[in-house]
Amino acid sequence: MAGTTLKSSSTGPALLLNVLNVLCIILFAYFTYTNFNILTFVEIYIIVSVIIQVLMLVSLFNVHPRKISNVMEGIICWIGSSLVFHTIAVLYGAPLFSSVSETFHLAMLLATTAALPGLMVLGIRKEEWTRLFFKTSPSSALEISILASGVCSVLGAWLGAFPIPLDWDRPWQVWPISCVIGTLAGYSCGLIFATCFILYQNMKGSKSKLF
Amino acid sequence: MKIKRSVFILGCVCLEVLGFLVFLKGFFPVKSAISGHASFIDLPPQPIQDKFTQAETPSLPVPPLFGRMVIVLIDALRADFVFNTTKDRGMPYVKDQITKQEAVSFVAKAHPPTVTMPRIKAMTTGGIPGFIDVVLNFDSKSLTEDNFITQLHRNGKKIVFYGDDTWIRLFPEHFLREDGTTSFFVTDYTEVDDNVTRHLPDELERTDWDVMILHYLGLDHIGHLAGPHSPLMGPKLKEMDGIMEKIHKAVIKQDSDLELPTLVVLCGDHGMSDQGSHGGSSVTEVSTPLVLLSSLYSNKKGVQFDWSTLQQIDLAPILSTLMGVPIPQNSLGALPTDVLWKYDLRLALRAMQLNAHQVALVYKQNVANYEKKFVFIQYEQAIKKHESWLHKYYNKEVALDEQSAYYVMKAYRDSVVAMRDQVARSLASYDLYAMIIAISLLCMVPMGIVAALFSPDGSSVQVPSCGTVRWLCVASGVVAVAGHFTVCTTSYKSELLCPGTSGIPAVILVVVTGGIVFTMGASGILLLTAFLAVVKSLLVQMTRLPIVTKCFLLGNVLHTISLLSSSFVEEEHQTWYFFTMTVHMAVTGLAIWSYKDQLEDENKISDAVSTTLKDAFNTDQTNCRKPDQKHAEQSGNCFRTVVHPSSELHEVSPSNELHRNTSSVSNENTGNSRRKASSRVNLWTVFGMLIVLMLCRLLRSWNQTGIKWADQTDIGDWLVSPENKLALSVIVVVSLAVITFLLMSLTDDQFLKIMVFIAAVGIFTFKAANGGLVLPGIYSEVTKGVLEARVVYAVVALSLLYTAHKTVRNLKLQPYNTQTFLQLTKSLLVLWTLTITLLMRPHNIPLVAQILLQQVLISRCVVDIVEAFSEDSSVIFLYIWMGNAAFFYQGNSNSITTVDVSAGYVGLDGYSPVLIGTLMCAATYAGPVFWFLALLVKLTERRVLRGKVGKQLKESFLQLACLLILSQSIPNAVYTVLVTLQRYHLFVWSVFSPKLLYQGMTLLVTFLQVVFILMASFMLEKVLLITN
């Protein structure tokens, strides 16, 4: 990542998007803290998050809505990725027949935080995905955010499974609440990390411009 | 000074075992019972000084209340099975007697571990057996400690016994007539009980016995099979109830002709958890009923039922007193007042006094300065109360009622209970000094192993030996010895290590422990310096380690940390399932990704191939190491990936196996590895990976284990239930076919192939003979299947001899032939798989097939991808992790409840503790050892395929030994520290101690594995000498 040169024009909007996403999560956590139903929480969050992403991307980045067929493909990939995440959760030990809806909500959330931004910005071109996620060479501030938040939200979901076996008998230990919390926490951490990283890069960039 | 690496490793593993043994000895104090038997000879007189009454009341024992006794012990009878009788589950007749107030009943709490043999010992001796008794459970020698069965026998009572043959082993030559049944057929719950009941009509006719003991096992077997809520439970309890009714009615009829009435006792040795097992300390496992029935209590003369609770060990003084024999001398049981009301009040108090006196004797022996303790004063005050009561009694001052006697009895009982608690606590005293010594030993081992792993010279370990170090060693040894003998003079002195306290002569102990402590101090410094010597290179090498190895290390660190939480200890299987799943998931992701890459490449290849192919092949030749013909087509893949348009050829660094990833993990490196990985991926790899993932998921739901989700139904439960016996049989046949096929494809040897087939048939017939499976027409009745099992053992032994012979012959004929080693390791894997298939319960045979399939797929697909990113150590870690997961797939857990006892009796018809222990250990560690052998095969295979057997293989074997010890010694060091700190924790007996025993057992298995590896590497060295 170190060698990446950032297009300064896209930095500001990317930061704005990150901050907005993090704020969105914090607000959600705050409002649903007392009255917590995991399913509605996830549903509403996904809707809000999708709206924010689409609006921001269209208005700030001039990402023209691609042809309708591309949008359709993207949506199909998004649903497909939630199915893949669902399968992964079941393989990790989520019940196969019971609480299917809960598991699928987590899968949708993961698809939204980890796959959707990538789908919107990178499209479904595989080379782009390989470049970003395997070679970790993002070409813009936006891509840094996508990379960091995607990896961190999956990592967060993974870490979120750890407290489940503890015998504390807390309501948040019930499947999949801790994983949902982990996903969102990871996602926010990724965004914050990306923001800091972009700022740091920018400062370095401006310095080198000065001298 | 240089020490040979193998010798150094052997030293380390021995040190580890020694340290762990010392820790166990310090942590589990073995109670030393006083030998000898109680008698009526030196009983205390009644506490009254009055000369005139003294003559009248000499030191007489309490006369018996009952002349005969029938003990009906129903294994795993839980208190609520009797007391909460409902319409479809329970014992209506007994419950009726209780509610009609024609019985005396209690809830008797068993001490954990709730396993049959320690419970029988506790009930008869009245002592609290130490936790370590579980380990000795399978080594049931005759009971030499004083107990009431022996007391009855010595006092001329004739005893007859029918039921669990544990009793016959514990009390040899005690019984007039006996017929033992083994708890061997765990699947049988009718035969075991019919074997007992068939003697009943005859015995009830006879009058030549005084005590009859019946131990019914069927209920326990139903519990293990199907749990307490199974539909089999109701009829079984009804049957038991019918037996109680029959005995009670027959006995009441006979009582009219007898001088003293007969007592019928209904009790259980332990309860049953809601999953149907026992061993732990949950309420359901420890509460058992105790019901006394007799004609003496007829016509509402019993005691009203009120859930009053006593300890199971109270049974010893109760029954001894009621039968008029001395209370066993080590008993800690307290007489409850409720059983004494049929006595004259003076005698009831006398009985209480004798009980208190006997417990006080035990108390005095176990507690120092007992005279000043409040508990003892309490006891003396009770005697004073007794005395004043007797004064009134003999002087007939006032009319004495039950109430006045009750106060005295209560004072006695309170003091007995208090004394018992103190003794129990003193029995649980830890040998802290020994524990600390052990911990410091255990901490030294990881340092030594790290030194061995990272020593710059491959074949030996550098131990600094300059003058300063030598002097430091001597100094530290001297300090250690001085410290040791100083501690021994203080109150922290150790029973085990200090002279004077144990039975060993002081001089020997001084010399031996002094020598040990000196060596310890000196070798501590040596290991420390050896460790410090590699620390610098360690830090450098750590950063150089490939990312995959780092991830594996992180996993092991997380596992060690997880042991600090008792719930993670209970749910340890979740940790391993989670980790192994993550590894496979990552590998699958990579495989799919790389595979798709190739598809695209294939499209683009036609135009690129002509220009770059030649160059690419020349440059990247080192990267495609595929000498094997089977993978010949893959070398084609190798070309293709190399000409990937986006891959820059100049990035490819020459692939040096061990020091490949020397730079930090960068794009370049990952890309490089990815290309290597993709060169090994084809459609089958992806397919195989997906099957591995599904098998992991299937295996984890085969046997639900742990605590939190243990009650969830699993596939094993479904297979075990009697109505699915046919389905189970079909599935087992299919699994055996799969196992046979896979094992046959593993070995090239015709003889072994035939042996595998014979063994598979033998295994099936054994399981069918055993009653676990259906084989219509041949096995109509249940037998032990000794012959069938022995045929399989013989096949395995024969094959082992054959393999050994062949190996020696091949080595003599062609010492250069590297295939010999591969064939040897493969044969070992085959034979081990056959052995564990024989030992496993029928529903776990499909599990063996799955694990075998998993192993085949992993060794074909996963390893290639993993090693593209890393070196040997990652493969070793992967296999060790899979072994850990397999341990839990089998249904094992960190609680003693889940040990499969029946595996110990496969093919045995007599009782042999060593054999049974070995078989049980083999069955329990079937999975880990399987993966260990599979790892040996894999490591050998990789070298052989590259034509580099010998030195490199020896290296990687030694690395394996190091990593095996390291993956045990680090958790052990951390865990022993934790247990020492938490030794007064609530969960110490239910969670920490069983885990400690499991760690010890695992360490033993690891020790054997390490010794095996060292022998193998020694052999390799010899062969190397010949070949060079």
Ligand SMILES: [Zn+2]
């Ligand atoms: Zn039992």
Ligand SMILES: [Zn+2]
């Ligand atoms: Zn049992």
